Amino acid sequence: MPRFWRRNRHWMTPALLLLPGLVLFGLVILAASFETVWISLHDWDGIGAKTWVGLANYVELAEDPQFYVSLKNNIIWLLIFMLAPPIGLGFALIVNQKIRGMRILKSLFFVPLVLATVTVGVVFGWVYDPNYGLLQLIYGLFGGTTPALLSDENFATFAVAAAGLWPQIAFCMVLFLAGLNNLDEDLIGAGRVDGARGWRMLRHVVLPQLSQVGFIAIAVTVIGALRSFDMVAVMTTGGPYGSSTVLAYQMYEESIFSYRFGYGAAIATVLFVIMIAFIAWYLRGLLRAERSNA
Amino acid sequence: MYPRPIPEDAKIQRVLYVGGVTLVVALWLLPLIAVMLTSIRSNEELMAGNYWGWPQKFSLVENYTAVFQQTAMLRFFLNSLLITIPSVIGVLILSTLTGFVLSRYPFRGSNLIFALFVGGNFLPAQIMMIPVRDLMVRLGLYDTIYALIVFHIAFQTGFATLFMRNFIAALPGELFQAARAEGASPAQVLRHVVVPLVRPALAALAILTFTFIWNDYFWAIVLTQSDAVKPVTAGLNNLRGEWTSAWNIVSAATIFVALPPVVMFFLMQKHFISGLTMGAVKG
Amino acid sequence: MAIDVTTLSTTRRRFLKGTGAALAASAAGGLCLPALAQAQEITIISNLSNVGQRDILHRLAAEYEAKSGAKVTINNMDHEAHKTAIRSYLVVGAPDICFWFSGNRMKAFVNKGLFDDISDLFARENYKGVLGATTSAVTVGDKQYGLPMGGLLWGLFYRKDVFAEHNWTPPKTWTDFLAFGEAAKSAGMVPMSMGTKELWPAGGWFDHMNLRVNGLDKHIALMDGKVQYTDPMLTPVFDKWNDLIKAGFFSPNHSSFGWEQAGAALAQKKAAMMDLGGFVRSAFPEADIPQLAYAPFPEVAPGVARYEDFSVNSVHVPANAKNKQGARDFLAYFYKPENLGAFLAAEGAIPPRNDCPPSKDPLVNAAVEELKKVVGTSQYYDRDTDPDMAQEGMTGLQEFMVKPERRDQILERLEKTRKRIFG
Structure with a gap:
């Protein structure tokens, strides 16, 4: 036995270390994911028996005009959310100083991520309110009136996504803060010796070291942009008349309000495929870069 | 450290800097200020549309006591601690292990496993609701805090593995080569090289997973039904009405519920100490 | 033992x-x-x-x-x-x-x-x-x-003091109703306070119009999916509703806020009436609640018996x-x-x-009395029809209130949904 262990431990220890996480994740999350794909091939109300319908849910989805509205809105969300990593990095750079009081300020930057989504949604509703909102107060100073953003089919999605961006920036800030504290001091020092400063230092010395964190930040931002539905639920309930729904909200509505779990699962599967495609593409780039560095 | 620290003796510069950052924070937190003002306002004022003005009548005490009178907030708070703390610890341990192996011991299929961890995060919760609930019923955990702990550990391990793998991958490869040359076993490498170096990452991960688990409400209502095991978000949501919600009281509850993660962030910052230098690693 | x-x-x-x-x-x-x-x-x-x-x-x-x-x-x-x-x-x-x-x-x-x-x-x-x-x-x-x-009895709520001040009485017929709307507008008020962010208020307005035009049996047939959404019986409902929208009866930007804000507008005398249940009181300050009064939705087509939404x-x-x-x-x-x-x-x-x-509570007692005069009741749009249909339906009705010109497309879409659900 000891001999067997000695001969094989170079691979057995890693395997044993990997196992608990993998088993738990596989048992709970991956199993549920596969079941989702399975459900999407059925007509099911979430309670009774499932009826096999093959690809009918997908066929219906392809013809559902609401699906394309949601898809378009998800792209808008994605584009707006892409602001979160750079702004989060900016905040992280600002607060990464050891000065008295900085710890409290750092904690405050983090607060948006902590607040209950319901409350954040309601408060942003008060920003946009056409009668008493903050925007109207500001516009009012100049004698103008704001458009009612949340009831305008062209603006509602932008307004909601902007509200969703607020906690997302805080999320990215925490990630970059951790990343900045994992920088290799030797490389920074070498850069300083070479006379690199400010923007050039950031661009050529710091950012390459942050590429791993950057990957996390972008991945979670994509997930956040595609998966979030609660902000939509609180601020517009998808309105006006469905013009601000996103795929996740449409799925929520179909499965929870309309009792169509099969159709909801089909939307989820499509959402899943989009995200996987994006992440696979991005992951390849990352792994390739890692290999060329090693 | 980057950006370059402002020197200790540049007193004026330091004060100005903090002042500038404070200004940015104030703008950044405008919505939070609204929540705070709301939490000391009366509901009538809100109905009348006074969202942003100074409260005409202060209801600070009334609103905050209402939070505790209308729901069993303290018990929910305790439940949340019982759920969140073991979950966070579990996530940190499991993801350090998986992240370490996936970044430092590449094997056939390791990228696929990594992709599964990342991908499993993407599914919207409402769809997994019924499979996960059925699993917990089969395991006999339904309507206990263990159902929530098991689920949160499993779910957050996906994100946390992505996080830890990438942080460990960002460590310089020479460290690992040196350790291996000295005959260190994988377990020793993990303990003496990886863990000390990823402290800032672990601190950040602890904060983030704590926040996510603390703020969960959806899974709490899917996997539990007794008030005896429900988390603090249930208390918050119990304040919302069928037809109307007293947003001033909900705001007060929001502030109360948000405190632990913010305190946690504040405390965890002492682990945000940079200084990854070769010399710092013993061995 | x-x-x-x-x-x-x-x-x-x-x-x-x-x-x-x-x-x-x-x-x-x-x-x-x-x-x-x-x-x-x-x-x-x-x-x-x-x-x-x-x-x-x-x-x-x-x-x-x-x-x-x-x-x-x-x-x-x-x-x-x-x-x-x-x-x-x-x-x-x-x-x-x-x-x-x-x-x-x-x-x-x-x-x-x-x-x-x-x-x-x-x-x-x-x-x-x-x-x-x-x-x-x-x-x-x-x-x-x-x-x-x-139970909740739905109808039009108003403030007694506002009505007294302008010498108004609750409109009983459609002609009264249109005239009342003009009077309210010239007094600088929104005739009907409305907040459709949560969709259901649009469904309720439709119920009341349809019950007054087509009566209970036909309404329930529609709810049960037995009548097409493109059926000509609905034409007068949407025609009359369209007249109200065109005449500016409803709160502007009503899709950006819920009933609470609409209810507050009623309390603040910015709107004259509001279609709701008795819980409208929670939008009122304590002192103003005695001013609240109930009136039934006016008659739309003469001769139709009185049916109301009464949700339980x-x-x-x-x-x-x-x-x-x-x-x-x-x-x-x-x-x-x-x-x-x-x-x-x-x-x-x-x-x-x-x-x-x-x-x-005088409001409750008034509702109990009113209920005795009602010939038959439905529940409410989203309780009477299939949940899936209700979701699509209320979204469509909200869209109609904002973009009445899209009426035909909306009704065709609803009909498609009805067919899918009820076959």
Whole structure:
């Protein structure tokens, strides 16, 4: 036995270390994911028996005009959310100083991520309110009136996504803060010796070291942009008349309000495929870069 | 450290800097200020549309006591601690292990496993609701805090593995080569090289997973039904009405519920100490 | 110690009453009386959001515990989350009693065998005698599956002082209504306060128009999916509704806020009337509530009998409950006229029983009186039709209120949905 262990431990220890996480994740999350794909091939109300319908849910989805509205809105969300990593990095750079009081300020930057989504949604509703909102107060100073953003089919999605961006920036800030504290001091020092400063230092010395964190930040931002539905639920309930729904909200509505779990699962599967495609593409780039560095 | 620290003796510069950052924070937190003002306002004022003005009548005490009178907030708070703390610890341990192996011991299929961890995060919760609930019923955990702990550990391990793998991958490869040359076993490498170096990452991960688990409400209502095991978000949501919600009281509850993660962030910052230098690693 | 539980059950209550303390002591001392201690545990999941009501439920539970020796556990969920949760708990871990909505929403669970048939309780307590027509709200086939709770009578609410100041009377006919709208506008007010962010207010307005134009039977046929959304019977409904929209009857930007803000506009005298249930009071400051008054939705097509939306919540025994007998016993206690009356008074709802003590609330009493003049009732758009249809339908109606010119497309879309759901 000891001999067997000695001969094989170079691979057995890693395997044993990997196992608990993998088993738990596989048992709970991956199993549920596969079941989702399975459900999407059925007509099911979430309670009774499932009826096999093959690809009918997908066929219906392809013809559902609401699906394309949601898809378009998800792209808008994605584009707006892409602001979160750079702004989060900016905040992280600002607060990464050891000065008295900085710890409290750092904690405050983090607060948006902590607040209950319901409350954040309601408060942003008060920003946009056409009668008493903050925007109207500001516009009012100049004698103008704001458009009612949340009831305008062209603006509602932008307004909601902007509200969703607020906690997302805080999320990215925490990630970059951790990343900045994992920088290799030797490389920074070498850069300083070479006379690199400010923007050039950031661009050529710091950012390459942050590429791993950057990957996390972008991945979670994509997930956040595609998966979030609660902000939509609180601020517009998808309105006006469905013009601000996103795929996740449409799925929520179909499965929870309309009792169509099969159709909801089909939307989820499509959402899943989009995200996987994006992440696979991005992951390849990352792994390739890692290999060329090693 | 980057950006370059402002020197200790540049007193004026330091004060100005903090002042500038404070200004940015104030703008950044405008919505939070609204929540705070709301939490000391009366509901009538809100109905009348006074969202942003100074409260005409202060209801600070009334609103905050209402939070505790209308729901069993303290018990929910305790439940949340019982759920969140073991979950966070579990996530940190499991993801350090998986992240370490996936970044430092590449094997056939390791990228696929990594992709599964990342991908499993993407599914919207409402769809997994019924499979996960059925699993917990089969395991006999339904309507206990263990159902929530098991689920949160499993779910957050996906994100946390992505996080830890990438942080460990960002460590310089020479460290690992040196350790291996000295005959260190994988377990020793993990303990003496990886863990000390990823402290800032672990601190950040602890904060983030704590926040996510603390703020969960959806899974709490899917996997539990007794008030005896429900988390603090249930208390918050119990304040919302069928037809109307007293947003001033909900705001007060929001502030109360948000405190632990913010305190946690504040405390965890002492682990945000940079200084990854070769010399710092013993061995 | 052998105790025959079946013979005990009739006397158990009295037995426990006397020996409750002794029993508790002996249980604590380790003496096992499993048949007694376990059979009488009742769990309730409530979705009550009104603190006053929650308190009364807790009080009644405590009284019942003292009286019967049973242990009553109440778990509360917020109203929205409960809609998601009920689908989960009815299947895997049902309580003994739960709160829900009567009508179509109840039927969905009845059809899946998730609610228990409590016709025996109805017969035992003779509920049909005191409930009258409301029994139908909880009846599927000829069996009862729940107890009706407080009802909401929908109609147009206004402020008495505003009407007095302008010398207005509530409009009775369509001509009156149009004239009233002009008068309100020239007084600088929005004629009908409306907030459609949560969609359902648009559904309610449609109900009222359709009930006044086509009557109850045709409306219910539409709700049951038996009439097409493109049917010409709906043309006058949308024509007249369109006239109101064009005339600026409704609050501007109504899709960006909910009923609360619309209700506040009524309270602040910015709007003249509002289509809602009695809960409109919660948008009013305490001091202004006496000013609130109710008027029925005006006549649209002459000669149509008076039908109204009257929505009723309900309470049920899940089919998977562990203690169905205990649940029935508790419900019988809870449903006593004085207990039910106290419970419903806390939310200002209309009692379904005709023998509850009269309310101290003039609005409730007025609604009870009004209800006597009503020939027949529906529940509400999203309770009368299939949930899937309701979601699409209310979205379409909201869109119509904002973009009336898209009417044909909207109705075609709804018709497509109707076909998919009802075949």
